[in-house]
Amino acid sequence: MNLHQFRFVQEAVRRNLNLTEAAKALHTSQPGVSKAILELEDELGIDIFARHGKRIKRLTEPGREVVRCIDIILREVQNLKRIGQEYAAQDSGTLSIATTHTQARYVLPAPVARLRQTYPKVTVSLHQGAPDQVARWVLEDVADIGIATESLTQYPDLVTLPCYDWQHTLVLPPGHALLALERITLEDLAAYPLVTYHPTFTGRTRIDQAFAQRGLNPQIVLEAIDSDVIKTYVRLGMGVGIVAEMAVQGDERSADLVARPAGHLFGRNVARVAFKRGAYLRQFVLRFAEFLSDRLSRDLILRTMEGGGHDYQL
Structure with missing residues (x-):
């Protein structure tokens, strides 16, 4: 057995058992992937996948255990590479960050700048997407660290820590009738068209829940994933904006x-x-996390990664 076989099995599972897609992702041929998996099954003496003819249909029970072990092995292989990279060049490399548009635009500039000042040889790579994409990028080793408000705690193979808390803010054009109110209520808001985030972004779940709990149906006339886009449409008179x-x-x-x-x-x-x-x-990953929030420390992160930490309260 070899690492190539392990990667083929892992990628087949990631690609919903589509060997053609797995082969494309690994820059090889579909027959080669199929042959390597069959050879691994022969060596182990079990079927990793149940088949109908030549088509893979599902993971077998022992196959699920094999995949779990393969994930561990390949994760540790990646760790070995990172250890080698760190000790060969402790102050250089690439920090890959997965995050949402709002975090990338408004939260990350200062800590990224501090990281570059501290580690001038480190290159920063930003991957922006929805919170579930952020989670997948971290799980698939595309990113070293993920930052988002939604979704991250739903993945058991992710270790997460609270970074900072925040609230939503209303943005309105000057002279809007709501500005005359001393305290704006949900009922007040529901009377006007609203412009806010797509349902999977930037705390939108809390917005929907708040209206639902009061039995209100807000007039959301435009949804976006970018705060600047929301503010642009508020300026055009589309409605009241709700942003981070x-x-x-x-x-x-x-x-x-x-x-x-x-x-x-x-x-x-x-x-x-x-x-x-x-x-x-790597050390610069831990240092970047410390730059993100004074609530995060190298020791806290390492303790949590080892299973001994606790999810502290903000």
Whole structure:
């Protein structure tokens, strides 16, 4: 048995048992993948996959155990590579960060700049997407660290820690009728068209839950994944915007937008950092996490990765 066979099995599972797609991802041929898997099954004396003719249909019971072991083996192989990279060049390499658009635009610039000042030979690679994409990128070793508000805690193979908390903010054009109210309610908001995030982004779940609990059906006329896009459509008069508070930092002097805190309407949200369980974390990855939040420390992260940490309260 060899690592090539292990990678073929792992990629076949990742690609929903589609060997053609697995072969494309691994830059090889489909017959080669199929042959390697059959040879591994012969050597182990079990069927990893149940087949109908030549087509793979599902994982067998022993196959699930084989895949679990393969995942561990390949994870440790990746760890060996990272250890070698770190000790060969301790102050250089690439930090791959998976995150959402809002985090990349409003939260990460300062810590990324601090990292580059501390490790000038480190290159930063940003991968932006939905929270579930962020999770998958970390799990598939595309990224060293993931940062998002939703989804990360739903994956048992991710180790997550709270990074910072935040609230939503209303953005309105000057002179809007709601600005005359001392305290805006959900009922007040529901009377106007709203512009906010796509349902899978930036705390949208809390927004929907807040309205639902009051039996209200808000008029959401536009959904977007980017806070700047939301603010643009508010400026055009499309409706009242609901964005993350970090998206209005620096807008205090804006002549065409007025911001109002909405934590009393939608509660607080927690952004989390995620690492792949069992992964070896290079020193600059740990340092970057410390730059993200003074609540995160190298020791806390390592204890949590080893199973001895606790999910502290913000």
